[in-house]
Amino acid sequence: MDSPYLTGRFLLAMPGMRDPRFARAVIAMCAHDAGGALGVGIGVTIGGLGLHDLFAQFDIAPGDAPNAPVHFGGPVEPRRGFVLHSADWGGQDTLDVAGRWSLSGTIDVLRAIALGKGPSRWVVALGYAGWDAGQLDGELAQPGWVPVKGATSLLYDIPADARWAAAFVAEGIDPRLLASDGGRA
DSSP states (O other): OOSSSOTTSEEEEOTTOSSGGGTTOEEEEEEEETTEEEEEEOSOEEEEEEHHHHHHHTTOOOTTOOOOEEEEOOSEEEEEEEEEEOTTOOOTTOEEETTTEEEEOSHHHHHHHHTTOSOSSEEEEEEEEEEETTHHHHHHTSTTEEEEOOOTHHHHTSOHHHHHHHHHHHTTOOGGGOOSSOOOO
């Protein structure tokens, strides 16, 4: 890894992750520095909730926007929305994520998507995964998470339920061979 920080990378949960909220998690890391870390889960969608439902909550006409699934972004602030998207659009709070994708968290990105004037590629999520200063670094020192660079196609081209396995395969790891607990010598 070229940096001790994971901004613009993906975190993959190993089998046997102790926190069931992160079982088979794929988290797009959007910020990670000495002050803490923030990522958005992209490996699980919220059943029965689509983009058009979010549009309806904000009185936004969906236009030609597809009724794409909404992802479970993480356990923190599960009513707060985020859009991970291509860098061809920017709004009032858009954050560039290491030149790999962008993150927006205000309603202007939803309006732009509905009008057909938003980013060309996007993923919508509710909630996020957050870590205090040093917390993620401590977790990475223990078994449980695997950081990978991964291609941005993981965000846009692979269905949510296939991302975890696809990310491991892209790293040359057969996920079927991963053990859920460690051995003892």
